Amino acid sequence: xxxxxxxxxxxxxxxxxxxxxxxxxxxxxxxxxxxxxxxxxxxxxxxxxxxxxxxxxxxxxxxxxxxxxxxxxxxxxxxxxxxxxxxxxxxxxxxxxxxxxxxxxxxxxxxxxxxxxxxxxxxxxxxxxxx
Amino acid sequence: xxxxxxxxxxxxxxxxxxxxxxxxxxxxxxxxxxxxxxxxxxxxxxxxxxxxxxxxxxxxxxxxxxxxxxxxxxxxxxxxxxxxxxxxxxxxxxxxxxxxxxxxxxxxxxxxxxxxxxxxxxxxxxxxxxx
DNA sequence: TATAGTGGTATCCAAAAGTATAGTGATATG
DNA sequence: CATATCACTATACTTTTGGATACCACTATA
Numbered sequence: 001x002x003x004x005x006x007x008x009x010x011x012x013x014x015x016x017x018x019x020x021x022x023x024x025x026x027x028x029x030x031x032x033x034x035x036x037x038x039x040x041x042x043x044x045x046x047x048x049x050x051x052x053x054x055x056x057x058x059x060x061x062x063x064x065x066x067x068x069x070x071x072x073x074x075x076x077x078x079x080x081x082x083x084x085x086x087x088x089x090x091x092x093x094x095x096x097x098x099x100x101x102x103x104x105x106x107x108x109x110x111x112x113x114x115x116x117x118x119x120x121x122x123x124x125x126x127x128x129x130x131x
Numbered sequence: 132x133x134x135x136x137x138x139x140x141x142x143x144x145x146x147x148x149x150x151x152x153x154x155x156x157x158x159x160x161x162x163x164x165x166x167x168x169x170x171x172x173x174x175x176x177x178x179x180x181x182x183x184x185x186x187x188x189x190x191x192x193x194x195x196x197x198x199x200x201x202x203x204x205x206x207x208x209x210x211x212x213x214x215x216x217x218x219x220x221x222x223x224x225x226x227x228x229x230x231x232x233x234x235x236x237x238x239x240x241x242x243x244x245x246x247x248x249x250x251x252x253x254x255x256x257x258x259x260x261x262x
Numbered sequence: 263t264a265t266a267g268t269g270g271t272a273t274c275c276a277a278a279a280g281t282a283t284a285g286t287g288a289t290a291t292g
Numbered sequence: 293c294a295t296a297t298c299a300c301t302a303t304a305c306t307t308t309t310g311g312a313t314a315c316c317a318c319t320a321t322a
Contacts, residue, residue, distance in 0.1 A: 011188070013173050021169065021172075024244050034279085035280090045147060049141060059144070062283095063301080089289090165309085
C-alpha cells in the first residue's frame with residue numbers, strides 16, 4: 001500500500017485519555033476483591049461493630065482477611081478504628097462520613113449488575129433485595 | 132451478663148441484604164482486573180478494531196491477555212467479534228449497543244476516584260482528562 | 263525468496279489474593 | 293480452676309491473575 005500516512009493508524013489510548021485510568025483504578029482498588037464491599041455494607045448498616053461481630057456478620061471471612069481489609073479501609077479513610085478503654089478492651093470499627101460516599105458507586109454497580117443478569121442470563125424478577 | 136437475649140446481637144448481612152451482593156459481584160467481574168476497562172474504553176472510542184490494533188492501542192497488554200479478555204467481553208455481550216472475508220482474513224472487534232451502557236458505571240468510578248485522590252492523597256487539579 | 267503483518271496459541275513462571283488451621287495474651291464467667 | 297470471649301497474628305497452602313517468551317499458519321509485499 002502506498003501512502004502509508006493515509007492509512008488511519010489508531011494510536012494508544014494514552015494520547016486520547018491521558019491519566020483518565022488513574023482514578024478509575026483507584027476506585028476499583030477500593031471496591032474489588034471478595035470482602036471490601038461486604039465490610040463497607042455491613043458498617044454502613046450497623047454504623048459500628050467489633051472485630052468478632054464483623055466476623056459473624058460478614059459470613060465466611062477469615063480473621064486474617066478481615067484484619068487485612070479493615071487496615072486497608074482505614075488507610076483509605078472509609079472507616080475508623082477505636083480502642084475503647086473497657087475491660088476487656090474492645091475495638092470498634094465505624095464507617096466515616098466519607099465512607100458513606102461509597103454508596104453511590106455501590107448502587108451504580110448494583111443497578112448495572114441487575115440489568116446485566118437480565119441481559120446475559122435472562123434472569124428476571126429475582127429477589128435482589130434492594131436496600 | 133444476665134439477659135443474654137437483651138444484648139443486641141448483630142446478625143449476618145444475608146438476613147438483611149439477601150442476594151444484594153450477587154449483581155454487585157457480577158458487575159465487578161466485568162470491571163475489575165487490569166485490562167477490561169481499557170479494552171472497553173478503546174472500543175467505545177474507536178468503535179471497531181482489529182486484534183493487532185488493540186495490542187497497540189492498549190499499551191502493555193500481551194496477546195494472551197488480550198485474547199482472554201476479548202473472549203470474556205464477547206461472552207458478556209459487550210463486544211462482537213467478526214471474521215471478515217478479506218485476504219488475508221481480518222478479525223474485527225466492535226462495541227455493542229449494550230456494551231455502551233458500561234459508560235455510566237465507568238464514569239461513576241471515575242468521578243468517585245477523582246474525589247478519592249483528593250481526599251486520600253490531597254492531590255487537586257491534576258489533569259485527569261475527562262472524556 | 264526474504265520479510266513483515268495478520269490473529270492468535272503454548273509454555274513456563276512470579277506475584278497477588280484468598281483459605282485453613284492453629285495459637286496468643288488478656289480478662290471474665292461458671 | 294476450666295472454659296470462653298476478645299482481637300488478633302502466624303504459618304502453610306492453594307488459587308487466581310498476569311507477565312515473558314516463543315511460536316504457529318497464512319498472506320502480501322519488496
